[in-house]
Amino acid sequence: MVVLIPAYEPDTRLIDLVRRLPHHRVVVVDDGSGLAYKQVFEGVRRLGADVVTLGRNHGKGxxxxxxxxxxxxxxxxxxxxxxxxxGQHRAEDIDAVARRLSETNAAMVLGARRFTGPVPARSRLGNTVTRAAFRLVTGTSVSDTQTGLRGYPPRMLTWLGDVRGERFEYEQRLLLRAARERLPLAEVEIATIYLDENASSHFRPVRDSLRVFGQLATFATSSLLGFAVDFVALFLLAACTGNIVLAAILARLLSATINYGVNRRYVFASTRRRSALRYAALATIVLGANVVLLDVLSAVTGSLLIAKLATELVLFSASYLIQRRLVF
Structure with missing residues (x-):
């Protein structure tokens, strides 16, 4: 088993950690820390660790x-x-993740902190926000989305190298992609340790937490684009044909084609071969619901504008959940 430790401007706690791992192979990646930290990396090299040095700081990912x-x-x-x-990961917790990894067929084992006791506010806030966002985007519950203590079986290494991201968001994208591909995840409870109010962390609680909302925000933007096309086309076609049902069908076909292309490439980054067929089936169902709701609500409210807005609001959430779980 290999323990991989990315390090940017580390102190002697890195040496202490490597010293407590004599029974594991250790690989340390110096992420462009510079000459001022040369002695620290020389120290872990003398303890038997492989040190891979990057010429400049690229980011944790x-x-x-x-x-x-x-x-x-x-x-x-x-x-x-x-x-x-x-120093926030104990050798015994690393061993616990390694043991769980050997016992399960999971694609990823997460060392999950419980966030009990005195936890720095930015760390508690960051985990709460990203955990809620992750569940909203994926439908999967993960106790600790920010944990850096993670185990991977050898079959996952090529997969890990293919995921985009250079900095903090990389680990979030790993979780997002694993959830999207329905890969099995496992968790092991570990100690919650913060040293000096987590001063050594390079996590930015607001900016980096918002990165997790990226997929949902992109989906909303895609939906708004589709809505704009659908909205304009509906009124133009209704004015030309005088038939609300026909106009709704034609407008939906146009907007659905645009929406599918954007969602497949930019929102879900899907490579599923049958996603077009699944999307077409979903679009047909949504189209039927759209036509029925639009016809009923326009009759009830007497306003095509109000009926259109209400219909789109109802169908937005349902469409996202179905696309996330069944289409892409």
Whole structure:
């Protein structure tokens, strides 16, 4: 088993951690820390760790991917446990993740903190926001979306290298993609440790938490684009044909074509071969619901504008959930 530790401007806590892992292979990635930190990396090298040095700071995501590639090349077939360099992951917790990894067929084992006791406000806020956002976007509950203590079986290393992202958002994208592909996840409870109010963390609670909302925000933007096309086309076609039902059908076909292309490429980054067929089936159902609701509400309210807005509001959430689970 390999312990992979990305490190940016570490202190002697990195040396202490590596010293407590004599029974594991250790790979440390120096993420462009510079000459001022040379002694720290020399210290872990003397303890037997492989040190991979990046010429400049790329970010945690790129450091991890560099480490995965190194493990694949030098230690093929070995599982990997990733840990942080700032002393917040105990050797016994790393061992616990490694044991769970050997006992399960999960694609990812997460060392989950319970966030009990004195927890810095920014860490509690960050985890609460990203956990809620993750569940909203994926429908999957994860106790600790920000944990840096994660285990991966060897079959996942190539997959890990293919996920986009260089900085903090990379680990969030790993979870998002794993949930989207319905890969099995496992969790192991670990100690919640914060040193000096988590001063060594490079996590930015507002900016980095908002990154998790990216998929949902992109979906909303895509839906708004589709709505705009549908809205304009509906009124133009209704004025030309005088037939609300026919206008609604034609407008929906046009907007659905645009919406599918945007969602497939930018929202869900789907490679599913049958996504077009699934989307067409969903679009047909949504079209039927749209026509019925639009016809009924326009008759009840006497306003095509109000009926259209109400119909789209009702169908937005249902469409997102179905696309996330069944289409892409």
């Amino acid at each position: 790129q450091a991890l991917k560099t480490g995965f590639a190194h493990v694949e090349e030098k230690f093929p077939g070995e599982p990997v446990v990733c840990a942080d360099s700032d």
